[in-house]
Amino acid sequence: MRRRIVPATAAIALLLGGATACSSATPAESCAPTLEPGALSDNVTVLGEVGATPEVTIPDDMVITNWQRTVVSEGEDRSAVATEGSLATINLAFFDSKSGELLDEAIGRDAERGASFVLVDRDVPNPIGEAVRCAAPGDRVVVAMSPEDSAQMGAQFGLSEGASLVSVVDVVALSEPEIDGRAKGLPSGFPAVVTDDSGQPGVVLPPRDLPAGKHSATRIAGDGPEVRADDSVIADVLVVDAETGAVATDPATGQPFNSWESGTPRPLYTEDQMGQSGVTFRDEITGKKVGSQVVVVENDEQGSRVSVVNILGIG
Structure with missing residues (x-):
């Protein structure tokens, strides 16, 4: 059965999904993202701490035609990365590539609690899932979408005509969407x-x-x-x-x-x-x-x- 995750904040409507391609070695070494860095995602400057609204500088007059993904900073522990079926707790902010304006955000209160969720799912590819795929907790990822792909998702934010939607995604935590453990007996009177x-x-x-x-x-x-x-x-x-x-x-x-x-x-x-x-x-x-x-x-x-x-x- 396909599993889909809805965001935990009503302010941002996400299409959720992603994909992984992992084999042997450590998870971080063997996981190969399908989105590559590009001219726009590589040149977005992001400042600020996890748990706060990022400060973003975007190059002027840069036009792109495809999705781009750049990990701008990495967490220290890379023993686990987002793979197929992983549930990622994230902070998320959307920017207009032309104006640099912050369009919408979902930011948690501290470094241990994100504000939204995404399920990595190869059957439902989308920008946020692609951003999270192969990322570890503590990673900060910049995703830039082409104007065509941005138009549909950016319409709800008032994205400038011809602009790309640029998102900054902080991966706060990873978990699996299944509960695994030994079941205990329930109290008397319980079903x-x-x-x-x-x-x-x-x-x-x-x-x-x-x-x-x-x-x-x-x-x-x-x-x-x-x-x-x-x-x-x-x-x-x-x-x-x-x-x-x-x-x-x-x-x-x-x-x-x-x-x-x-x-x-x-x-x-x-x-x-x-x-x-x-x-x-x-x-x-x-x-x-x-x-x-x-x-x-x-x-x-x-x-x-x-x-x-x-x-x-x-x-």
């Missing part, structure tokens, strides 16, 4: 959770009512950073109506609340944002670690629900 060979969970409801109120338990413990209340979260989520046994409806989309079936992990945003959206279990994710699978049971006046949440990343 059983089982997974098939693909990792998709299912819920086996108990023959009695769920415990009253809202409760959560970690079924698989991750070792990533701890989720904070003001973090944006990207997660795989299954919500089951405990009264009918059917998949519940996502209040934000009206679609079945099962990201494994849709192929699109779900942005959970912050506690405040999700509370306004009608999703009631976001507060139970706070304090859990990235890479964990959390089971939340709710039994209140709104009904009885079971949510299985794989925490994939935070921003």
Whole structure:
């Protein structure tokens, strides 16, 4: 099943994807990006620290015809790079090549938390996936798109006519969009959770009512950073109506609340944002670690629900 990641910030709409070509040796040495450096991407000057809006100087009157990618600075640890299926947490800023104007951005609050997400996917090539491919945490990448390719993506930003869209991408962290670990037993009164060979969970409801109120338990413990209340979260989520046994409806989309079936992990945003959206279990994710699978049971006046949440990343 194809997996696609939506961005964690509503201000920027991304087409997500990428590709890798890696073999033996170390990941950084064996990974070959398909985008090459070019005259524009090589000559963009970028200043500023990760976690802050970059200061960019772009050469005047430079016209290009193809995508270009240049790594302008590298992180110290290159033991892991973005390969096929990697989920990258990134900071992102878009600039107009003619005016040098900052058009839009998604910048995290510190060096450990980016503001958006991208999944590296060879089936869905796009500029941001191409930028991230083969990059390591701490890398800063400049991507310049041709005017033709920029026009479609840059229309939402008010890109100048004939300009190229130049993006600065800081790779903050990498993870895999699958939870891998030993499952633990759940507390008494919780349903059983089982997974098939693909990792998709299912819920086996108990023959009695769920415990009253809202409760959560970690079924698989991750070792990533701890989720904070003001973090944006990207997660795989299954919500089951405990009264009918059917998949519940996502209040934000009206679609079945099962990201494994849709192929699109779900942005959970912050506690405040999700509370306004009608999703009631976001507060139970706070304090859990990235890479964990959390089971939340709710039994209140709104009904009885079971949510299985794989925490994939935070921003």
